[in-house]
Every structure is written in C-alpha cells, then in structure tokens.
Amino acid sequence: MSTAPHPGSGTPSDAYAGAVDHYTSPSRRDWVKREWEEPELVRVLDAAVRASANSSVRAPATTLDVLDVGCGTGVALELLRAAPSLRSPDAPSVRYLGIDLDPELLGVAAARFGDPKTRFLQADITDGIPDAPHDLYLSTGVPYSHLTHDELREVVTDVLRAARRHPRPTVLLIDVLGRYSIEWTLRWGQTRWDYRMSFFETDQEHSSTPMSTYGGAELDALLRQAAEVAGCELDRIELVDRSLVVGRHTATGEYTPGLRNYRQLLNDLADPDTLVEVADLRLGDVELPDAPAAVTRFFAGFVARWDARIELAQAEARGRDDREVAATLQPALAEDLQALELAAQPGLGVGHSLTATVVTTPGG
Ligand SMILES: C[S@@+](CC[C@H](N)C(=O)[O-])C[C@H]1O[C@@H](n2cnc3c(N)ncnc32)[C@H](O)[C@@H]1O
Structure with missing residues (x-):
C-alpha cells in the first residue's frame, strides 16, 4: 500500500x-x-x-x-x-x-x-x-x-x-x-x-x-x-x-433549514446551573422529507416518544422554582432523553x- x-x-x-x-x-x-x-x-x-x-x-x-x-x-x-x-x-x-x-x-x-x-x-x-x-x-x-x-x-x-x-x-x-x-x-x-x-x-x-x-x-x-x-x-x-x-451538525443547521442546536440544548440541559427552555427540544416541528417507509415509520414513533417526555417535563416544572428545575428536573430529563435515543437505534x-x-x- x-x-x-x-x-x-x-x-x-x-x-x-x-x-x-x-x-x-x-x-x-x-x-x-x-x-x-x-x-x-x-x-x-x-x-x-x-x-x-x-x-x-x-x-x-x-x-x-x-x-x-x-x-x-x-x-x-x-x-x-x-x-x-x-x-x-x-x-x-x-x-x-x-x-x-x-x-x-x-x-x-x-x-x-x-x-x-x-x-x-x-x-x-x-x-x-x-x-x-x-x-x-x-x-x-x-x-x-x-x-x-x-x-x-x-x-x-x-x-x-x-x-x-x-x-x-x-x-x-x-x-x-x-x-x-x-x-x-x-x-x-x-x-x-x-x-x-x-x-x-x-x-x-x-x-x-x-x-x-x-x-x-x-x-x-x-x-x-x-x-x-x-x-x-x-x-x-x-x-x-x-x-x-x-449530531454535530445540529450546531450549524447548515443542511436543515431552521434546525435548532439540539446538541447545545442537551449540553445545557445536563448542566445544573443552566435553565433551558425545554420546548426548544421538541422534534415534532422538524420537517422531514419523503423517505423509505421504514424510516418515516421510525421517526413517527421516535418523535412522539421524545416529545411526550418533554411535555411531561414541562408539566413537572410548572410552579417550581427555576433553580430547582435547572438543578434537578432538567438533568434528569437529559438522562431520560439519552436513554430514549439509545433505545432507538434501528x-x-x-x-x-x-x-x-x-x-x-x-x-x-
Ligand atoms: C472525522 S476523521 C475521524 C478520525 C478518528 N478515527 C476519530 O474517530 O476521531 C476521518 C479520518 O479519515 C481519514 N481519511 C479519509 N480518507 C482516507 C483514506 N482514503 N485513507 C485513510 N484515511 C482517510 C481523514 O484523514 C481523517 O483523519
């Protein structure tokens, strides 16, 4: 060679x-x-x-x-x-x-x-x-x-x-x-x-x-x-x-119009000193093009599970002190979202x- x-x-x-x-x-x-x-x-x-x-x-x-x-x-x-x-x-x-x-x-x-x-x-x-x-x-x-x-x-x-x-x-x-x-x-x-x-x-x-x-x-x-x-x-x-x-290109949004910086949002979510607007983590509003049926089916289920976990976090945070939310609820949410992703690798x-x-x- x-x-x-x-x-x-x-x-x-x-x-x-x-x-x-x-x-x-x-x-x-x-x-x-x-x-x-x-x-x-x-x-x-x-x-x-x-x-x-x-x-x-x-x-x-x-x-x-x-x-x-x-x-x-x-x-x-x-x-x-x-x-x-x-x-x-x-x-x-x-x-x-x-x-x-x-x-x-x-x-x-x-x-x-x-x-x-x-x-x-x-x-x-x-x-x-x-x-x-x-x-x-x-x-x-x-x-x-x-x-x-x-x-x-x-x-x-x-x-x-x-x-x-x-x-x-x-x-x-x-x-x-x-x-x-x-x-x-x-x-x-x-x-x-x-x-x-x-x-x-x-x-x-x-x-x-x-x-x-x-x-x-x-x-x-x-x-x-x-x-x-x-x-x-x-x-x-x-x-x-x-x-x-x-993925690292969520930080640039270069190839998906309007994509939010999910990587940074998740880094912040895990940080007990940073309060994140968790609605920004939703995936449901990312527009997905036509794809093979298995891919479309996969995203439908995955996005529904991901966004449901976020809605639960929003409900849990209601009426709670921001510092408490940042220090405890949000790091727990980061771990749950990680587990959700790791369980979904078809x-x-x-x-x-x-x-x-x-x-x-x-x-x-
Ligand atoms: C993104 S980097 C990954 C480096 C490392 N494996 C890691 O996990 O961080 C991709 C690497 O593939 C190398 N590469 C690309 N084409 C190659 C080729 N034809 N033969 C050998 N190395 C190649 C690049 O130089 C680069 O270092």
Whole structure:
C-alpha cells in the first residue's frame, strides 16, 4: 500500500484544515461527547472485541491485532483501551496499527501513544489494505464516508479476502454517515454530497469535501456483495444508528433549514446551573422529507416518544422554582432523553453515524 496522500476520493486533507485545533480542543469533549457518544462507542468496540475472541475453533488469542482505518489522532485506540473486555487480567494485549492520510493528525496520534505495540502510518486505504490479516478492522468518526460506495465495497472485499487467511473470526467496524439524519434533511435524496466540517472550532477556513451517506439497507447490501465477491462466509452483520438528535451538525443547521442546536440544548440541559427552555427540544416541528417507509415509520414513533417526555417535563416544572428545575428536573430529563435515543437505534441510517459490525466465521 502507498504511504503518500492520494487525490483519489477527494483529498480530505483540505476538509480537515483546522482538524488538529478541533481534535486537541478541550471543548470538543462536551457533555454529549463524554457521557453519551463515547460510552456508546466503547460499548460497540467492546462488543466487537468479544466477537473477535469468540471462536470455537482455537484457544483465545493472546494478542488482538487491530487496524484502525482513518485513525486521525487515535481517538478509537483510547476508547478501545476502555473496553471492559480488554481490561480483565486474561484479556489479550492489543497490537495496533493506525493508518490515515493526514500527516498532522498522525503526528498528534504518535505523540500521544508512544509504545512499541502501537504504530501509525500515513496511507490511503483505497490503495489497498496491509497484507497481514488483522482480528479487528476498526473505523470511528466516519472515515469510510470519504470513499465512494464503490471504493468502500472494494476495501471491504479486500478485508474479507484477508479474513479467509485468518484462523479466527475477523471483525470489521464500518462507520459511515447516516443518510437520513435530521442534520441534513436537504440531502436525503443524495448519497454523496459536499460536506463541510463547519463545526470545527478553528480560525482556519472550512472547505468542503464529498462524503457518502448510507441507509441501513444500502450498507447491508454493499457488505453482502463484498462478502460474495471475496467468497467469505459472514456470521452476522449488525447495524446501529448513533447520535440521532445530538449530531454535530445540529450546531450549524447548515443542511436543515431552521434546525435548532439540539446538541447545545442537551449540553445545557445536563448542566445544573443552566435553565433551558425545554420546548426548544421538541422534534415534532422538524420537517422531514419523503423517505423509505421504514424510516418515516421510525421517526413517527421516535418523535412522539421524545416529545411526550418533554411535555411531561414541562408539566413537572410548572410552579417550581427555576433553580430547582435547572438543578434537578432538567438533568434528569437529559438522562431520560439519552436513554430514549439509545433505545432507538434501528440501523436504518437515521443518525449522524451508522455503524456496521461485520463478523466473519473463523477463516471466513
Ligand atoms: C472525522 S476523521 C475521524 C478520525 C478518528 N478515527 C476519530 O474517530 O476521531 C476521518 C479520518 O479519515 C481519514 N481519511 C479519509 N480518507 C482516507 C483514506 N482514503 N485513507 C485513510 N484515511 C482517510 C481523514 O484523514 C481523517 O483523519
């Protein structure tokens, strides 16, 4: 595989101007990130580790070989290390290779994680995957959305060919942008469009880069086609939607006219010193375009449950002191809304991210 940036699917390096500022800024880890998105990602990573260890064929491996595609500053490695199944005394040790196009982000990663079992490499995943099969092919923060659908199918096919040479199950986490997020209702009709990281907190200008989005059925079909071409037997594919209401583009409203900043509203709601106008959290007045029936049905039920919980909070707050409402009722509401979202992840592409966990049979 090449070790130099490559113009292929639209040099994300421009789009990532300011990315180092963003990834190293303390404000990136707001309440939603720390208490909502990161624990959920740790859960997905933990399930992936357990799936890779779950082989009836061999004794458990003592080393878990991980390839992190589009690793950026190494966020996934940090979260992977927090996975409960890697923290027990008999857990395998992690041998990690992170690859990314962006030398600046890789520089931050290398400075953060200096140990002999952790390596970072500048490479373009569309130029091919490393030859040696890995147990776990991770991706977080939607790096695969930089690729076209065809490019993603080719990468997955290569990984699944490598899986056929691997004695244990191979696990892939494919993280992409959901097609039907409330953050971009103007783009539901398209599967690849110019996307700006306009939520980066930086002084640098935000340019755009083409990104691909996926509905659950589209991603599932692509993964099954790749398995067929590779001749690889899959044990299962699990799809999960993440960040349905709190995606970072709710802070910009760039692709949905009049969208309120739900992420900030939820951060404020959890803060016992800030009083929020809870009616602003309602979802019922977000105009949703035509979509596949399953998506429309999902939103009808989810929005009704979300708004009913808000109405209950409004009723509970009536006649109560504002400080008491901010300090007790609103943080409890934030937790309930989080639980509501986490219970509603049908894998349809209705969140900021859609994550597929693909597990092969041992030796594919
Ligand atoms: C939003 S960042 C996510 C970074 C990190 N995984 C995280 O969770 O924070 C997406 C990353 O994918 C990288 N990337 C995009 N296209 C790539 C490609 N073709 N090969 C390797 N890395 C790529 C970008 O440089 C960027 O660092």
